[in-house]
């Protein structure tokens with residue numbers, strides 16, 4: 001199973017939008033895919049499910065003996081399952097203090113379902129705490145969404161430093177699959193400069209596909225659909241499809 005963590009501790013850069021639509025695209029390409037929502041805000045879960053109706057979530061999986069099998073739900077997309085989150089996940093950090101396996105909880109649980117899926121895509125919260133570390137320890141690959149903005153690269157050093165620490169011990173095999181530029185506005189010259197700056201940091205790891213800013217992408221979660229059914233002809237659907245192609249080529 002290829003496990004892709006979508007991470008950037010900056011808020012609102014398109015992590016959830018990328019996780020939801022990349023997971024849907026992989027499933028549409030025939031890959032058995034599990035979307036793991038590790039953000040207490042539960043935005044990925046809300047994109048497919050009514051989060052209030054959930055009895056158990058990733059919080060239970062990471063804090064007690066609940067298995068992933070007990071929380072995984074089907075989505076309306078064939079071959080796409082989801083392990084949902086709930087706000088309770090915010091309590092996790094304080095609860096796992098002092099637990100020796102605190103960083104390995106997700107990895108252990110994912111290993112148990114590895115034969116059922118070709119891909120797992122993990123949506124993470126905008127922080128570099130224990131939850132994101134669990135994702136990076138469990139992951140084989142990392143995708144960093146970078147918002148096309150003047151402050152795009154702020155905080156990237158901290159993120160890459162965390163990735164290096166995780167590589168040096170718990171997960172030497174973690175690969176940076178790529179940085180994807182999100183919320184891009186083609187019309188501005190600023191965007192061109194930002195692209196250059198991002199390429200200076202990530203070099204050939206920048207995905208060729210850029211995700212542009214679009215109303216359709218913003219609207220689709222409210223309809224509990226991925227962009228591929230909500231607006232199949234939109235630029236967002238086209239771009240996330242192409243990003244998926246690049247991901248399949250690179251892994």
Ligand SMILES: Nc1ncnc2c1ncn2[C@@H]1O[C@H](COP(=O)(O)OP(=O)(O)OP(=O)(O)O)[C@@H](O)[C@H]1O
Pocket residue numbers: 010011012013014015016017018039041043124125126182183184211212213214215217218219
């Ligand atoms: N390409 C896009 N075009 C237009 N709106 C977008 C696009 N990508 C994301 N958005 C919107 O921008 C907001 C932030 O995106 P998203 O929730 O994916 O970011 P995030 O990194 O997961 O945020 P957080 O750090 O809070 O979890 C959301 O309202 C989302 O619908």
Ligand SMILES: [Mg+2]
Pocket residue numbers: 015016017039043123124125
């Ligand atoms: Mg999010």
